[in-house]
Amino acid sequence: KAGVTQTPRYLIKTRGQQVTLSCSPISGHRSVSWYQQTPGQGLQFLFEYFSETQRNKGNFPGRFSGRQFSNSRSEMNVSTLELGDSALYLCASSPGGVKDEQYFGPGTRLTVT
């Protein structure tokens, strides 16, 4: 079974631009979660989607948004990029039950200059 895939793997953007990251979950998984990893703040939960609906959201500004498509693929968007948005963005998929284990993708390394 193929694992979680994320595209692109690396991205360089300029302050003020916007960016869209993509995550394809493991086949059959309906839940996709997004996490931001930075050296200062560590790993922080952004949001989670299940069956095209956002089920939960972390404490991030509205510049961070996401969506999920009917095939469970998910995208996250960051508008008006700031230097502090430079991070490794990880997505994780699971079947969708509240106790199901999450499986993490390889991440997208975003650098904002």
Added chain:
Amino acid sequence: ELKVEQNPLFLSMQEGKNYTIYCNYSTTSDRLYWYRQDPGKSLESLFVLLSNGAVKQEGRLMASLDTKARLSTLHITAAVHDLSATYFCAVAPSGGSNYKLTFGKGTLLTVNP
């Protein structure tokens, strides 16, 4: 708000030695995860601990969970260089869902020959 504290944050040890990483959390939980992360890579699941007293072992790593003390430990036996990585614990609160994990800051383990 659930808080997860790991210590130590940095651990330098010699090959062949034993050591323990500690993970304390602030609210009731019955699900705790340990992950390994190599530089620039994603998270690799090591252990899932689901009940009080749970103990799991894989090779030179052993994890345990004490839900009453709100403490998990990751014990390293006879360390080898290949174990050098960053180790994270992550907690889902009781009654909460896996998709909103709270992570510790991570322990950067360096095993020296």
